[in-house]
Amino acid sequence: MNQLAQRRDRYLELTNHILPQLAHQRQFPVRNNHCFQRIVLDNLFGQCWYTVLQRGKEAAYKQLTEAQLESAIALAEAIIARPDEYIYQLNQNSLRWRGKVR
Numbered sequence: 342m343n344q345l346a347q348r349r350d351r352y353l354e355l356t357n358h359i360l361p362q363l364a365h366q367r368q369f370p371v372r373n374n375h376c377f378q379r380i381v382l383d384n385l386f387g388q389c390w391y392t393v394l395q396r397g398k399e400a401a402y403k404q405l406t407e408a409q410l411e412s413a414i415a416l417a418e419a420i421i422a423r424p425d426e427y428i429y430q431l432n433q434n435s436l437r438w439r440g441k442v443r
Contacts, residue, residue, distance in 0.1 A: 348410040352402050355417040356381060368425045370432045378402070380428065381416045383435035385409060 342350075357374045364372040371377060382390035382401055394404045405413060420428045436442045 345407050345410070348407060348414060349402055351414050352405075352410055352417070355414065355421075360417060360420060363421060369428050371428075376432075377417070377420075380431050380435045381413050381420075383438055384416055384431045385413050387438075389435075389438045 356377045360369075360377040361372060361374050363369065371380065378401070379390070382394075386393045390401055394401050398404070402410070402413070416431070420431070433442060
């Protein structure tokens with residue numbers, strides 16, 4: 342398996358399995374995998390991810406470069422390592438970029 346495929350697998354493991362499982366043990370503001378993916382990707386780009394990547398073309402994570410995947414993985418791992426306030430801030434960033442909060 343090449344590096345890109347390994348990084349994609351790690352990203353999916355974190356956002357589809359590890360973070361949703363942790364959400365039940367910790368005080369995360371979201372629980373579903375697609376919410377974690379939204380938060381990670383929006384914060385990766387500093388804006389709503391689909392202003393950068395194409396929606397509907399193929400899965401967003403498949404459009405990421407290897408460097409972007411590394412950064413996305415680092416963000417997901419930081420959510421695990423840091424206090425719960427960190428994901429609250431990342432979620433607020435994401436919602437603000439989407440016009441959902443002020």
